[in-house]
Amino acid sequence: MIFSEQYIQVRKHSEQICEPLQTEDYVVQPIVDVSPPKWHLGHTTWFFETFILKPFHKEYRVYNSEYNYVFNSYYETIGSRVIRTDRGNLSRPSVSDVYAYRSYVDMAMDEFLKNTLTEEMKELFFLGLNHEQQHQELLLTDIKYILGNNPLFPAYRTDESITTEFETVTSEMISFKEGIYEIGYSGEGFCFDNELGRHKVYLHDFSISSNLISNAAYLEFIEDGGYRNFVYWHADGWDWVNNNKIIAPMYWHLVEGSWYTYTFEGLKPLDMKAAVTHISYYEAYAFASWCKMRLPTEFEWEVAAKQFKWGLRWEWTESAYLPYPGFNKAPGAIGEYNGKFMVNQKVLRGASEATPSGHSRITYRNFFHPDLRWQFTGIRLAQ
Numbered sequence: 001m002i003f004s005e006q007y008i009q010v011r012k013h014s015e016q017i018c019e020p021l022q023t024e025d026y027v028v029q030p031i032v033d034v035s036p037p038k039w040h041l042g043h044t045t046w047f048f049e050t051f052i053l054k055p056f057h058k059e060y061r062v063y064n065s066e067y068n069y070v071f072n073s074y075y076e077t078i079g080s081r082v083i084r085t086d087r088g089n090l091s092r093p094s095v096s097d098v099y100a101y102r103s104y105v106d107m108a109m110d111e112f113l114k115n116t117l118t119e120e121m122k123e124l125f126f127l128g129l130n131h132e133q134q135h136q137e138l139l140l141t142d143i144k145y146i147l148g149n150n151p152l153f154p155a156y157r158t159d160e161s162i163t164t165e166f167e168t169v170t171s172e173m174i175s176f177k178e179g180i181y182e183i184g185y186s187g188e189g190f191c192f193d194n195e196l197g198r199h200k201v202y203l204h205d206f207s208i209s210s211n212l213i214s215n216a217a218y219l220e221f222i223e224d225g226g227y228r229n230f231v232y233w234h235a236d237g238w239d240w241v242n243n244n245k246i247i248a249p250m251y252w253h254l255v256e257g258s259w260y261t262y263t264f265e266g267l268k269p270l271d272m273k274a275a276v277t278h279i280s281y282y283e284a285y286a287f288a289s290w291c292k293m294r295l296p297t298e299f300e301w302e303v304a305a306k307q308f309k310w311g312l313r314w315e316w317t318e319s320a321y322l323p324y325p326g327f328n329k330a331p332g333a334i335g336e337y338n339g340k341f342m343v344n345q346k347v348l349r350g351a352s353e354a355t356p357s358g359h360s361r362i363t364y365r366n367f368f369h370p371d372l373r374w375q376f377t378g379i380r381l382a383q
Contacts, residue, residue, distance in 0.1 A: 010132050015099075023095055028088060030149050034374065037142065044128075046067060048105055057108060060112075070090060074340075153267040158266070176205070176303060194323070203303065207383055208381070211308070212312065214275060215271060227246060232286040236370070249261075249278050250278035251263075258270075277313055277377060277378050278375075279373050281316045284377070294318060295317055295382060297319045305350075305362045314351065317349055320346065346367065
């Protein structure tokens with residue numbers, strides 16, 4: 001597939017995700033971790049404008065000089081920006097303004113991609129595509145949070161399910177012998193810089209579950225008083241449970257004695273066979289402790305992943321998000337992409353039902369703070 005076709009395919013998918021939305025849905029920001037859909041559409045466009053068109057397309061004219069302030073996310077090198085908590089206050093630019101901005105940049109990119117690209121340009125181009133795919137997943141999870149916290153629980157889509165579930169009823173433990181294993185990306189395709197630095201790790205004997213934890217299994221934890229017994233929790237997790245009055249995964253609602261959950265199709269009875277999702281690291285750890293088991297390290301997960309089905313949930317690991325040996329941040333703004341976040345976060349592996357097609361691989365390292373659970377997160381146990 002030539003560059004222009006790849007570009008169009010990715011860019012169109014972002015807009016397809018937003019097709020079911022009403023105009024009002026584009027602007028809402030219920031919490032700091034959720035960005036308005038309109039902002040995602042503008043930010044991903046700003047990325048191509050800022051890192052490709054402005055430095056490499058001599059005839060390009062910036063669409064609106066104020067948009068750098070509006071759509072810059074966290075790049076200190078690029079200049080000042082609207083703070084994250086205020087993205088929902090941006091009634092202007094309007095939704096139609098943002099789509100016009102996307103069209104303007106897309107036309108410029110179409111012209112630019114007719115030229116021969118240098119290796120530097122290619123690297124930035126593919127980074128831009130993968131960056132937009134990351135935001136496509138964020139778009140879906142943010143849209144779910146926006147609609148799932150609307151008192152009416154409106155459906156995002158009613159014509160089809162966005163996910164392909166697989167049952168999580170039966171599971172077996174897959175065993176691995178102690179030894180030295182290689183971890184990290186190797187190959188010629190795209191990867192993020194935090195996957196690089198392929199290196200050897202020593203692992204003790206371990207076993208890992210062939211399947212994810214189901215809603216039914218997690219409900220047993222709840223009914224056994226899991227959220228009321230400090231024994232299963234880290235101190236930070238126990239404080240989080242009590243300070244936030246957590247009694248169940250995000251989107252679970254107890255209605256007249258029966259559990260329901262908010263889905264993209266609206267509020268539905270809890271599917272006991274589905275993989276539990278929207279849980280924090282704190283909850284994943286507590287559940288594993290209740291089971292007298294543990295979460296796998298990210299290295300155990302990567303070694304074992306070829307022997308089980310993955311991709312429905314981002315799976316919490318017991319690993320801190322740290323650089324691999326030899327990791328170096330790239331110079332300039334691009335160096336701010338991953339390295340600056342390597343502190344106080346946990347690694348998640350796999351992918352989720354919201355991950356775009358072709359945007360997952362065994363070496364992919366996602367990362368979140370341990371209290372976050374608006375993403376499609378789940379549990380796989382190890383021992």
